[in-house]
Every structure is written in structure tokens, then in C-alpha cells.
Amino acid sequence: MSDNIRQFGYSPEELTAPGFLYATIIHPEDLPRVESETGEFEAKGSSSFFHQYRIVMKNGESRWVVERNRAERDSSGLLLYHFGVVIDDTERRNAEMEAKKNHMALQESLRKLELSFRQTIEVLSSTTEARDPYTAGHQRKVALLSEAVARRLGLPDETCEGIYLAAMVHDLGKISIPAEILSKPSRLNDFEMALIRTHPDSAYEILKNVESRWDLAEIVRQHHERWDGSGYPRGLRGEEILLEARILAVADVVEAIASDRPYRPGLGLKAAMAALEEGKRREFDPQVAQTCLDLLKEGFDFHGELLSIPIPEERPVLPDG
Ligand SMILES: [Fe+2]
Structure with a gap:
């Protein structure tokens, strides 16, 4: 897990500690989709993939993120671990939603x-x-x-x-x-x-x-x-x-x-x-x-x-x- 996870209130150590499940900080409404996407990526043997989901911050707030994930494998292709970089996507996403709303309002006025x-x-x-x-x-x-x-x-x-x-x-x-x-x-x-x-x-x-x-x-x-x-x-x-x-x-x-x-x-x-x-x-x-x-x-x-x-x-x- 990269260091920028700190912006959501977590330390990389905290997230990689034994017994910690990363899934517990993914918004419950997004978790089934993220799991099924991960399953598909693994079935395809993809070496990199990305997800969009809401992360639940340490303080309880939710933020939209993009997670870019790289699969590290051994020489026989066996998965060792995923290395993920999580980027806050909330502002871009809000701007996109606002633009969509404005576009729809304009269409309606027309x-x-x-x-x-x-x-x-x-x-x-x-x-x-x-x-x-x-x-x-x-x-x-x-x-x-x-x-x-x-x-x-x-x-x-x-x-x-x-x-x-x-x-x-x-x-x-x-x-x-x-x-x-x-x-x-x-x-x-x-x-x-x-x-x-x-x-x-x-x-x-x-x-x-x-x-x-x-x-x-x-x-x-x-x-x-x-x-x-x-x-x-x-x-x-x-x-x-x-x-x-x-x-x-x-x-x-x-x-x-x-x-x-x-x-x-x-x-x-x-x-x-x-x-x-x-x-x-x-x-x-x-x-x-x-x-x-x-x-x-x-x-x-x-x-x-x-x-x-x-x-x-x-x-x-x-x-x-
Ligand atoms: Fe006429």
C-alpha cells in the first residue's frame, strides 16, 4: 500500500498489519462490485487494473477514490501480493456530476x-x-x-x-x-x-x-x-x-x-x-x-x-x- 493512504487517516503499516482486512474500509455499497472486479482481473491474470469506489476514512467520512493496482507475481506466475496506489477522485467526480447536471438542465430548458x-x-x-x-x-x-x-x-x-x-x-x-x-x-x-x-x-x-x-x-x-x-x-x-x-x-x-x-x-x-x-x-x-x-x-x-x-x-x- 502506498504512502498516500495517509490522506484518508490511515498509515500503510496499519493497513498491512496482520489480521487487517482492506475490504473493511471500502464503502459497503461499493464492496460487492470491487470484489467481483478483482475476481475478474485475477481470472484474466491481469498484471494491472484499477477500481473506482468510495473509501471510508478513519474519521468516518467517505471519499471517492481511484485505486491503481499492480499484481506482483513470482517466476511461475503465482500471485504474491497486490501493490495499490489510492488517489482521491472526489473533486473530479463532483465536477463531472455537476457538468452532467448542468448539461441535463440545459437539455431540459431547450x-x-x-x-x-x-x-x-x-x-x-x-x-x-x-x-x-x-x-x-x-x-x-x-x-x-x-x-x-x-x-x-x-x-x-x-x-x-x-x-x-x-x-x-x-x-x-x-x-x-x-x-x-x-x-x-x-x-x-x-x-x-x-x-x-x-x-x-x-x-x-x-x-x-x-x-x-x-x-x-x-x-x-x-x-x-x-x-x-x-x-x-x-x-x-x-x-x-x-x-x-x-x-x-x-x-x-x-x-x-x-x-x-x-x-x-x-x-x-x-x-x-x-x-x-x-x-x-x-x-x-x-x-x-x-x-x-x-x-x-x-x-x-x-x-x-x-x-x-x-x-x-x-x-x-x-x-x-
Ligand atoms: Fe394559402
Whole structure:
């Protein structure tokens, strides 16, 4: 036993005295583990090993230690004795525990921040829908379909989450449009249509200062842009449009066609799929549209919500905002 055992209140002589058992100063909760580790080391014939355990000091206090042990053997390999150096590891261990605790507290704060961000998005989403009962539930359904398309395209989790959140508020800009126009049961005139077309930019203005991991403002601003450049507000085309917005555009159109609008009952999934088939080389990113079609053919059901919409006979399709 080395001399530094003195820091724990024992002398090397005391510990090597006949009849003294070193095990009596190992903390009783750690002793079974230390014994089994020693057994394993001996079975392997290791020449050196180390343990971590609490030592019970002469004054009764416990300290964490690291014991480095060397086995001294005779020429035939027979164990003569172990020579151990015991080092106080308490401060390092406490610092490590503190760092672990801080790390966990930080993770928890981030989780709460993330949660409150999601709740804020949910609240914003319901604010829009409260003024526009015809689109109540629309944003969530679009969010579910958008996320499913993004996942099928193999996009990273974080991108999929961002698409879901952007879709949850994609019509946020409609809060600056009079409710009578949003729920008008007949075709909109040019002025009203122009007003409706301001909603992607209005949403951008509201969301642009929201700090988050995603560029929700830009994704939302582009959700009415079209692959062939025929969309609004900026007439972007092809890959000038964010992939997230291309996905959102497809999911938005599917949900809007399938569901009831102020001026017509829902046209159903069949009509929505026909519109995708028709538009997949023009208005929509072909790969995104095809992926969405595949999901719908496989029975994607908006968690049971969309399938409850009856598929009516053919009706003329009016423009969807
Ligand atoms: Fe929209």
C-alpha cells in the first residue's frame, strides 16, 4: 500500500498489519462490485487494473477514490501480493456530476423552449382558423400531409419538422383579410382575389422576426409559387422555390380540393389526385407531386380526417386561395 493512504487517516503499516482486512474500509455499497472486479482481473491474470469506489476514512467520512493496482507475481506466475496506489477522485467526480447536471438542465430548458415554440405555432394556427371557419382544420391537415411527403422523400427529421410547423401557419396572412371575403359563398371578384393574394406576404411580415431553426417566414411566403412560374406573389419557378414550399403547395392544393370551401362542397380525394396528376409537370414539382400521389394511393388518411369527406360526383373546380 502506498504512502498516500495517509490522506484518508490511515498509515500503510496499519493497513498491512496482520489480521487487517482492506475490504473493511471500502464503502459497503461499493464492496460487492470491487470484489467481483478483482475476481475478474485475477481470472484474466491481469498484471494491472484499477477500481473506482468510495473509501471510508478513519474519521468516518467517505471519499471517492481511484485505486491503481499492480499484481506482483513470482517466476511461475503465482500471485504474491497486490501493490495499490489510492488517489482521491472526489473533486473530479463532483465536477463531472455537476457538468452532467448542468448539461441535463440545459437539455431540459431547450426542450421546454422547443415545446413553447410549438405551442406558439399552434396558437397562431388556431387564431387564423377562428376567423375563417371554412379552413378550420385545413392547416393541420396540410401539415400532416406535407410532413408525410417530406418523410417519404427522405428529408432529414429537422426539415420535416420545419415543414410541419410552416404548414401549420401557412395561411396566417389571412388574418389581415376581411372575414366576409374569406367566407364569401360565391366567386371572388378581381379586387377580392387581389386581396387574397396578399396573404403569403402578410404572413412573411408577421413571421420574419420569429427566431427559430427554420425559415418559416420564407417557406410560407412561397406556398403559392408554382413550378412553372405561374404562382404568386413573386412568380418564382422550379428550384428557385424552396423544396419545403413546393411540398407545402402540393399538400395545400390536395386538401383544398378535397374539403368543403365556402363556395362549394368538398370535391374529394379523387378530384385532388386528378389535379395532381394534371399539374405534376406544370404547377407542381413532378417528384413532390408523384410522392404525394403515391401516399394518397396507399391510403394516406390525414389520421382518419380526410377519408370522412364524401367523394361527390364531378363538379367544376373553382380557384382555391
Ligand atoms: Fe394559402
